[in-house]
Amino acid sequence: MVFVLHGNIESLYTRIVLVCAAEMGIMDTPAFEFRVVEWSQIFGSDESFDFDASPLKRVPWFEDTDNGIKLYESRSIAKYMAMKIRSPLIPDLSTPEAFALFDNACSIELGDFHQNCYPLCRHLFINPVFNNVPTDSHILSFFMTTFEKTLRQYERILSTQKFVAGDQLTIVDLFHVPFGYMAAQSGGNPTLAAGTEAFPNRLDDFVPIARPPTPSSSDVPHLPHVQRWWSTLTSLPSFKRINAEFEQSIVARLQKRK
Ligand SMILES: N[C@@H](CCC(=O)N[C@@H](CS)C(=O)NCC(=O)O)C(=O)O
Numbered sequence: 001m002v003f004v005l006h007g008n009i010e011s012l013y014t015r016i017v018l019v020c021a022a023e024m025g026i027m028d029t030p031a032f033e034f035r036v037v038e039w040s041q042i043f044g045s046d047e048s049f050d051f052d053a054s055p056l057k058r059v060p061w062f063e064d065t066d067n068g069i070k071l072y073e074s075r076s077i078a079k080y081m082a083m084k085i086r087s088p089l090i091p092d093l094s095t096p097e098a099f100a101l102f103d104n105a106c107s108i109e110l111g112d113f114h115q116n117c118y119p120l121c122r123h124l125f126i127n128p129v130f131n132n133v134p135t136d137s138h139i140l141s142f143f144m145t146t147f148e149k150t151l152r153q154y155e156r157i158l159s160t161q162k163f164v165a166g167d168q169l170t171i172v173d174l175f176h177v178p179f180g181y182m183a184a185q186s187g188g189n190p191t192l193a194a195g196t197e198a199f200p201n202r203l204d205d206f207v208p209i210a211r212p213p214t215p216s217s218s219d220v221p222h223l224p225h226v227q228r229w230w231s232t233l234t235s236l237p238s239f240k241r242i243n244a245e246f247e248q249s250i251v252a253r254l255q256k257r258k
Pocket residue numbers: 010011012013014042057058059060072073074075
């Protein structure tokens with residue numbers, strides 16, 4: 001069996017799968033292969049593109065050579081890999097209760113955290129860095145408020161359990177990290193920034209991000225359970241490794257642009 005992941009380290013969704021693969025311990029084994037998809041394939045002509053592999057023409061996409069199954073949604077790829085190798089990062093979902101508790105966590109990640117965090121990444125990082133589009137301060141301010149509200153809601157959940165699906169770390173916790181980290185690193189959320197371990201800051205030297213002003217520490221909402229959870233996630237060697245590869249790629253891209 002080989003899990004073949006096609007993607008680009010500069011893609012946040014690809015990094016969701018890579019962080020999960022690294023945390024599952026399959027990354028450097030013969031069971032996992034990463035094939036780089038250049039952006040020119042995604043944004044180039046449709047004629048040479050393999051729509052069977054990725055019907056939406058997006059990264060990442062995936063195949064399991066064991067049975068030929070093809071997937072093209074980051075979170076589904078991670079769930080499939082975890083179930084197939086019986087990773088402890090996914091609970092045993094054979095009872096309705098276990099399934100529902102895990103699915104509940106997946107829903108808030110996608111419907112609340114991601115929905116409010118993605119626009120911060122888009123307006124603080126993706127637009128200025130990839131598209132040369134300036135940050136829209138009205139949209140930014142709106143989503144900074146809604147994202148902070150989401151984290152206050154998370155504080156209630158994380159005050160009674162260690163992780164979003166219960167007391168064990170699962171892949172759904174990992175789904176939060178690439179986007180949350182980019183938002184925090186780009187100045188989009190002071191609570192996550194305050195809870196981030198070993199903030200590397202390397203990108204600050206290179207990336208022309210239009211940051212909101214740095215809040216003073218008294219303005220950072222007191223969300224200790226969110227910060228404890230976040231610091232656990234951002235300290236994981238799996239995340240640090242993948243994020244370091246991403247930063248190297250971005251720095252190389254921006255150095256070429258100069
Ligand atoms: N829901 C998808 C989103 C994937 C996605 O939007 N990928 C971006 C790169 S980060 C992409 O390929 N965009 C190209 C496009 O939308 O044209 C997932 O979770 O995998």
